[in-house]
Amino acid sequence: MTEWGLFAVLFIALFIGWVLGRRRTPEPTKKELKKVPNDYFRGLNHLLNGQQSEAIDAFVDSLEVNSDTFDIHLTLGNLFRKKGEIQKAINIHQSLLARPDISPRDTRLVQLELASDFMSAGLLDRAERLLLNIASRKTEFQKEIFTLLVDLYEFEQSWDKAIKIGHQLQLDYPTKKQAQRLAHFHCELAEEASRKELWPKAYQQYKEAIEADSDCVRASMGLADLYMFQRRYRDAIKELKAIADQDHEFLPVIIPKLKESYQSVWGSGGYIKFLQEQLNKHPSATLIRALTEHYAHDDKEFAEQFIIDQLRAHPTIKGFQELIDMQRADAQGHDLENLSVLYGLIEQLTSSKPKHRCRQCGFAGLQLHWQCPSCKSWGTVKPIHGLEGE
Ligand SMILES: [Zn+2]
Known part of the structure; x- marks a missing residue:
């Protein structure tokens, strides 16, 4: 209807x-x-x-x-x-x-609706006062009141308050979605602390994010960044590798950091082994490119054959561009010119395409947003996979 x-x-x-x-x-x-x-x-x-x-x-x-x-x-x-x-x-x-x-019950019910009205009108102070007033007594609408308060504090970016109420809500009415949201609130505080170079506070907030949601990719990436900054590369590697289990769709994002961390301590042996393991389970253009790059150091012909085989099994425009780039390196004269034109055209095509998409609402953009700018969901924007993506 x-x-x-x-x-x-x-x-x-x-x-x-x-x-x-x-x-x-x-x-x-x-x-x-x-x-x-x-x-x-x-x-x-x-x-x-x-x-x-x-x-x-x-x-x-x-x-x-x-x-x-x-x-x-x-x-x-x-x-x-x-x-x-x-x-x-x-x-x-x-x-x-x-x-x-x-009746007192209907009064609270209407006050709850009125608080939603105030929030929709942008009258956040009035909404907060009303909600805190109803919340001061234990009522049958506790879940709805706390949910609205968390929405309000999230909108205001009052992360401390959102975390406090969010944890109470999670205690009485636990859901996975709420846990994910809480973890992101902690990550917001961690990033704020990092900007102010308050490293112990940032570390603590990332840890609390993982406690709230053990699958929080953002917290693992944040911790890895902190460790890399402190030259604790072994710890960084551990965090980055954990992301493969948390959500393998983010693997393309962490590969450059993983490479840097491995090269800083153990060389590329463990890095290549990890990439090869992941290739069988979760192939992506970035992963194939990273392995091709490595193989090309020792045996260019092998690397070229590798990328052709991978393109057959996992065709992507990025992979095709990589192959053209390899062939361009050996070409001369007209061939080089033609391959360069082709490479440039693909570059133009791919640079204007979105690289990330929200799994919730379909919003697509170049940047990786932890909160979807369109539907406001947390952690649902991920790298695009398939022919035009990874
Ligand atoms: Zn969305």
């Missing part, structure tokens, strides 16, 4: 609610009897003319809030918020709160 279809149903439901309410009222005043039908027909007229917004306004105005229409008003308020008509949502929710006979 479309949103306006739902509005139409609510419209009719409101009328039924009014009829029921009227029946239960022993002696409706003359004013009530006269006013409601007029507004109802005015609303109906708007609806028939396709003026749904005016129709709902007329209808909402016509009805006093009573126990029969409470749920419908609540739903209408939420629909207005989702449609972006925040002031109407706030008006409806405030009129519900003004009811003299509203």
Whole structure:
């Protein structure tokens, strides 16, 4: 059902609610009897003319809030918020709160909706005050209150507060998604500490991120960066290799760091062994390129045959470009010219293509964002795989 279809149903439901309410009222005043039908027909007229917004306004105005229409008003308020008509949502929710006979449970329910309205309107201070006020007592809506508070603090980038409430939420209502989100909040604090060169604090926050979510690739990468900065390459290698188990889709991102770390301590033996192991399980253009580069040092012909075999099994534009580059090195005259033109064209084609894509909403871009700029999910933007990617 479309949103306006739902509005139409609510419209009719409101009328039924009014009829029921009227029946239960022993002696409706003359004013009530006269006013409601007029507004109802005015609303109906708007609806028939396709003026749904005016129709709902007329209808909402016509009805006093009573126990029969409470749920419908609540739903209408939420629909207005989702449609972006925040002031109407706030008006409806405030009129519900003004009811003299509203129960404590319904009061908290409406306050929760009102807090969502304030958040949608950007009135974050008011939303926070309201939520903290409801949260001060243990209620049946604890999960919803904490979830909204975490959303609010995340939006404000108040990471300390988001972590505090997020951990309470995770304690009572644990979910994997919430754990991932918490880990990223810790990573945000870690990166902030790194920018200020507060290394122990950065280290501590990355560790807490891993504690919150042992699969947090961002925390492992952050720790590896810290270790590399401190020339603790063995520790860096351990962290980087762990990423293959956490989420192998990020392997292309860590290969250059892994190479640098290995070369700083043990030479390339362990590095090549690791790449060869991963090639069988999770081939990617960056991985194939790294191995080709290594083979080409000793035996160029072998390296060329290797990349051709890999391209057959795992075709990518990047791999094809690598092959052209190798052949360009041996070419001369016209051949060199033609290969260079071809190489340049592929370069133009690939440089304008997005390199990362959100697995949640499909947003694509050149940069690796830890929080998707479009759907705001954490850790869902990853390197693109397939013909045009890895
Ligand atoms: Zn997204």
